[in-house]
Amino acid sequence: MTGVRRRRLLPYLLILPGGLWLVVFFGVPAIQLGATSLYDPAGSLADGYAMTWSFGNYPDALAGYWPHLGRSFGYAALATALALLLGYPLAYVLALRAGRWQNLLLVCVVAPMFTSFLVRTLAWKAILSDGGALVGLLRDLHVLGPDGRLLASPVAVVTSLTYCYLPFMVLPIYASLQRLDRRLLAAAQDLYAGPSQVLRRVMLPLSMPGVVAGTLLTFIPASGDYISAELLGTPKEYMIGNVIDSAFLVRLDYPQGAALSVLLLGAILAMVVGYVRRAGAEEVG
Amino acid sequence: MGGRFGRWMADHWPVAVAAGVLGYLLLPVVVVAGLSFNRPSSRLSYDFHEFTLDNWRDPCGSAGMCEAVVRSVQIGFVATVVSTVLGTLLAFALVRHRFRGRTVVNLLVLAPMATPEVVLGTSLLALLVAAGVPQGFWTVVVAHVMFCVSFVVVTVRARLSGMDTRLEEAALDLYASEWQAFRRVTLPLVLPGIVAAALLAFSLSFDDFVITNFNSGTTVTFPMYVWGASQRGIPPQVNVVGTAMFAVALLMLLVVRVREREPAASK
Numbered sequence: 242m243t244g245v246r247r248r249r250l251l252p253y254l255l256i257l258p259g260g261l262w263l264v265v266f267f268g269v270p271a272i273q274l275g276a277t278s279l280y281d282p283a284g285s286l287a288d289g290y291a292m293t294w295s296f297g298n299y300p301d302a303l304a305g306y307w308p309h310l311g312r313s314f315g316y317a318a319l320a321t322a323l324a325l326l327l328g329y330p331l332a333y334v335l336a337l338r339a340g341r342w343q344n345l346l347l348v349c350v351v352a353p354m355f356t357s358f359l360v361r362t363l364a365w366k367a368i369l370s371d372g373g374a375l376v377g378l379l380r381d382l383h384v385l386g387p388d389g390r391l392l393a394s395p396v397a398v399v400t401s402l403t404y405c406y407l408p409f410m411v412l413p414i415y416a417s418l419q420r421l422d423r424r425l426l427a428a429a430q431d432l433y434a435g436p437s438q439v440l441r442r443v444m445l446p447l448s449m450p451g452v453v454a455g456t457l458l459t460f461i462p463a464s465g466d467y468i469s470a471e472l473l474g475t476p477k478e479y480m481i482g483n484v485i486d487s488a489f490l491v492r493l494d495y496p497q498g499a500a501l502s503v504l505l506l507g508a509i510l511a512m513v514v515g516y517v518r519r520a521g522a523e524e525v526g
Numbered sequence: 527m528g529g530r531f532g533r534w535m536a537d538h539w540p541v542a543v544a545a546g547v548l549g550y551l552l553l554p555v556v557v558v559a560g561l562s563f564n565r566p567s568s569r570l571s572y573d574f575h576e577f578t579l580d581n582w583r584d585p586c587g588s589a590g591m592c593e594a595v596v597r598s599v600q601i602g603f604v605a606t607v608v609s610t611v612l613g614t615l616l617a618f619a620l621v622r623h624r625f626r627g628r629t630v631v632n633l634l635v636l637a638p639m640a641t642p643e644v645v646l647g648t649s650l651l652a653l654l655v656a657a658g659v660p661q662g663f664w665t666v667v668v669a670h671v672m673f674c675v676s677f678v679v680v681t682v683r684a685r686l687s688g689m690d691t692r693l694e695e696a697a698l699d700l701y702a703s704e705w706q707a708f709r710r711v712t713l714p715l716v717l718p719g720i721v722a723a724a725l726l727a728f729s730l731s732f733d734d735f736v737i738t739n740f741n742s743g744t745t746v747t748f749p750m751y752v753w754g755a756s757q758r759g760i761p762p763q764v765n766v767v768g769t770a771m772f773a774v775a776l777l778m779l780l781v782v783r784v785r786e787r788e789p790a791a792s793k
Contacts, residue, residue: 252623256631259612259675263634266672270649277652286655327547334544348779349548353555355729355775359752360768363760364554367561367572407551457640465642468735472756482644482736489648489740495655502648506641513640 278499286493295496302500306484310504313480314512316395317464320402321410324459325452327403328410332451333444335411336418347415354408362472365401366392369473393475401469409458417451418444453520461509481505555772562765572760581762588761594751595767601663601747602731605670610724612671613678614716620679621686639676646673647740654741661743669741670734674727681726685719718782725778732771 277290278298284290303310331350339346353361368375369391379385391397425447429439445452467482481501488498535542565578586592616635620628638646650669654661693715697707735749742750752764 249625252619252625255615255619255623259616259679260631260634262612262671263638263675266650266668267638267646268634270646270653273653273656274645274649277656327543327550330540330543331547334540338541344783346548348776348783349552352772352776352779353551355733355779356555356558356772357749357752357768358733359735359749359756360558360764361554363572363752363756363764364557364561367557368553370572372573404550404554407547461640461642465644465736467644482642485644485648486739489651495652498648499652502645506645509642 274499274502277495278503280496280499282494282496284496286495290495298496298500299504302497302504305497306481306501309479309481309484310501310508312478313464313482313505314508316399316402316470316480317460317466319399320406320463321456321460323399323403324407324410325456328407328455329414329452332411332414332418335415336421337423350408350411358405359468359472362401362405362468365397365404365473369397369400392473393478395474395478397473398469398478398480401473402463402466405466405469406459406463409462410455413454413458414448414451417448417454421447449520453517456516457513461513464509465505558765558768559772561762562769564762564765566762568759581766585763585766588755588763590746591748591751591755591761591763591767594746594748597663597746598732598748601666601670602728604667605674605731606724606728608667609671609674609678609727610720613675613723613727614682614720616675617679617682617686621683635676635679638673639680643673643734643736647737650737651740661741661745663745665741665743666738666745666747669737670731673734673737674730677726677730678723681723682716682719685716685722689715718785722782725782729775 276292279292279294279296280290280298281293281295282298282301335343335346335350367373370376371390371392376385376389376391379391380387380389385391391400421444425443426439429443434442464480465482467480467486470478470480470483482505485498485501485505488494488501560574561572562581563577563579564574565576565580567573567575581587616631619625620632620635647669650665650672651661654665659665689712694707694711697711698704702710733749734747735753738747738750739753746754748767752760755761755764
């Protein structure tokens with residue numbers, strides 16, 4: 242009898258410490274963030290804030306910073322599209338063409354993630370710098386004007402965003418291509434499908450779960466990122482993360498920062514739900 | 527000549543594209559390694575000026591950097607131990623047990639991974655300020671455990687769900703007690719997953735900037751140091767740490783891969 246009771250209690254005992262940690266340090270803070278976003282904007286960090294249910298904080302924050310919010314999603318969408326375009330061929334080669342090089346190549350994809358994120362982003366500053374080889378080459382080829390720059394431009398920010406989250410695109414696609422039954426590809430070829438038809442009608446639909454996971458894992462962190470914009474851009478390229486950071490840490494305007502955080506999260510959730518529904522529907526249809 | 531090249535490209539263009547993309551992924555690492563041997567012409571310069579071994583001979587020559595690295599290692603160590611234990615327990619519950627509220631727990635585990643870091647960082651800051659808790663070393667540890675737990679759960683769960691439960695049943699049939707079966711059969715089989723999860727947790731914690739930035743008060747971790755230095759000019763020793771981290775990670779990945787292959791080879 243006690244044995245049965247212990248069995249039933251066991252999963253709850255296993256969950257208790259970790260679950261409690263997540264509730265207290267993730268769930269409760271999320272609720273506090275929502276509360277903070279409704280505080281009286283006239284208060285200050287030093288004197289304390291009064292809870293006045295100031296829903297007006299939202300339109301105010303949006304009126305001030307909608308370009309930043311738009312830019313965040315624009316850059317993130319562009320970076321996600323580029324990462325898909327670059328990542329799919331790499332994942333394909335890793336899963337189906339690498340042979341005995343597979344392990345080594347996988348290590349090459351994963352290893353850069355273990356080097357400091359900030360140090361790598363600063364390396365892009367060196368690569369794209371005005372006196373660097375790349376800018377010199379592009380000027381000689383007249384792609385850039387004689388004093389054209391790559392740094393301090395949207396190009397630099399998107400390049401770095403794409404770079405940072407590319408492994409998160411490659412790995413899920415690789416995993417789903419790895420599971421794919423190769424005989425299906427051979428069957429399509431036997432039935433006179435050209436390479437593009439094999440890709441479009443067989444490989445792409447079968448790797449859709451990986452593509453969906455990869456695009457989410459790229460888009461969500463990229464739209465909240467502000468390191469790339471801060472280190473490689475100018476205030477003209479600043480994203481919503483830069484504004485949230487300065488609201489909390491420089492201007493000490495907590496209600497506004499919290500409102501922007503909630504807006505960012507809400508917009509992402511809405512987009513993700515819409516995207517997953519459409520991708521799911523396509524998969525079934 | 528052009529025709530042959532054309533035919534080769536038609537067959538192998540994905541390989542060529544993949545090679546280019548791999549180059550794009552590795553380029554910054556190569557640049558960091560190169561800059562670690564650079565004597566910059568001025569403090570704000572990122573161009574390669576002159577070869578030197580000084581940065582490697584005296585990595586702590588840049589004021590405050592080694593203290594920051596040590597602090598990051600301390601935080602990473604505590605956060606790794608706590609999050610690995612909590613996450614492994616959660617993974618066992620989610621894979622091995624059916625119970626009420628399982629979906630909710632699943633959601634609670636996945637949600638932090640689907641939330642941008644700025645939102646995680648600012649919500650914790652909002653709570654700490656509302657509760658009057660001063661920010662410092664321990665608030666950073668708490669924050670790191672929070673976002674590492676999810677990654678530990680996912681990693682351990684992947685290993686656990688691919689495991690053959692008949693092995694444990696066999697142990698129980700052979701009169702092993704439940705504890706013995708766990709200790710001698712289950713744990714050794716899951717261990718590679720737990721080790722991988724711990725390594726992942728440590729690297730996530732060591733590298734985190736955004737969440738730390740909101741919850742560290744005056745505590746300076748390595749990423750915080752790099753961020754501060756990026757405004758004044760980066761000391762070249764930062765690239766030494768970056769290169770050393772890459773080398774250690776590479777070594778660990780290779781060791782894990784080789785050890786994973788060993789039991790299969792001895793079969």
